[in-house]
Amino acid sequence: MKYLQCDTCSHTNALKSEYLTFCDNCGKKLPNTFADWRKAHPLGSFSEYQQSVGISIKEKKPNKTAIWLKKQLQPANKGKVIVFFSLVLVLLATAGTLFGKRAVFTLLYAKVPKSYLYSSWQTATIGRQALEISTPVKLWIHDQALAPEIAKVTEYAKSYRNEEGGGIQITVNMYSYWENVANNLENAEDDTRRTTQQDDLSDIHSKSIPVLISGMSGKLEEGNYLYKGGIRLAFQNLVVVKGKSRWEILIRYRDDDAVAPQVAQRVLKSLKIK
Template sequence: MHYLKCGHCGMHSALKSEYVTFCDHCSKKLPVTFAAWQARHPEGSFDTFSREAGISEEQYQAAIRKSQHWIFNLRQKAALITVVVIFAACGTLGAWYGPGLIRMLGKPAVSPAMLETSGWRTFRGNVLRLQTPVSLSPVSRNDMPNVRLKAFAGGGKAEGLEISMQEAIFLSESHIELDPASKEVADALAQQAGVSQFSYNEKRIVLNGSPAIWQQGSYVLNHSAPMEFSSLVVVKGGIRVQVLITHQGNDSTGRRVAEEVLKSAQMN
């Protein structure tokens, strides 16, 4: 069997008979047919035409293997690019949260007055809305290739806790998996300079019918300051959102405030 390459789609069609005229794949006319070839070679046979115009079975199989190898490599490269983009975004996430972790050093305990939720305000992001005891203001972020970042933060030394939200929009991804996303943001926090003894637990919850992951953990900052954090991670299509609340370790009021903030979260 011999095969003829289509000039339109580049695929090969089997030369099963002298009447093969159209491509098996795109249905367009092949660049040469036996009838047209025979008009120029009146003494030529179909076998001669097949050998001259087409490729052999061995050559065809080799071309198939080469094409499959190219597609496999292309998919590998695409997967690698996706991983690099996600991990780079995690690195950016760490660069953003790092200063917040450092600023928590030496903060006072959270005031019980902060538990009075009647004075809380609503913050609405692109994906999530929640109630917070402090205002969240935009923080300047530098976008990365294929990743658009939006960050907001509130709180400080006087409040005894910090609340942060970051939205990472992956322009080249139409869907992000929740479990890897939650692990990546936790890993980014654990790898910050000065952070040690990092540990956390997580549980899956549901927000308006959408799955989310709630993380609670602790770490030691600069080998001397015990800290705690609560984190909520959600994904929507190609967008990943994390709400992070940090406060001093063993601060029961800070823990309760963090819980109330995350419990108030709803999908838009």
């Protein structure tokens, strides 16, 4: 079928007769009528006029999904539709209970990009008890209010952490204690373990090994735990003490990430305490 389009309202008029002169929609005179076309082509036929002037319209294919849905919503089929969607909801609820939490945590905790192993890192010297550290992500000041029992024995405290994302969380804490406060490696390790263990952590596995950072003794605790029953995270917690000063470097990432431990080791190896 060929059509003649109206210049006024853009309506397409079926070109069935040589007498089509006015638009069926707005009543305005159409352009390129057969009478007008014959003036330039006195020997032309109507079929030639149709092929020369008429336009074709691609017919829309019926939407099979819409047709099926309309059919299902008919009164005779409504009972079947209700039963079907009820079953779907039950299955989704069951799947959500079993796999939903794991899926959500998997999306929230991305893996570390492999490019971190080869890219240039930024090195920063931070804190009053100056600590130099290289990281693939920028560390920002992240001071938190200390618990009352800790605040009363602490002269100075400073905390840095990267923003969320990047597959790894790096926290650097620095403390200076008053002269009458015992600040040894054992106390530091116990305090770090106590402050990092929360109610939403379970099934914790860890081991502690002695390390030496800039000639000072430290302890590195490595392990993993189940976070909120949905995802297993790994951690590396390093504590170093010197006199009344204490440094904590806490690193967390997904336990199934093969790249993250390499990144964490590179961070820890970059540490220098001045």
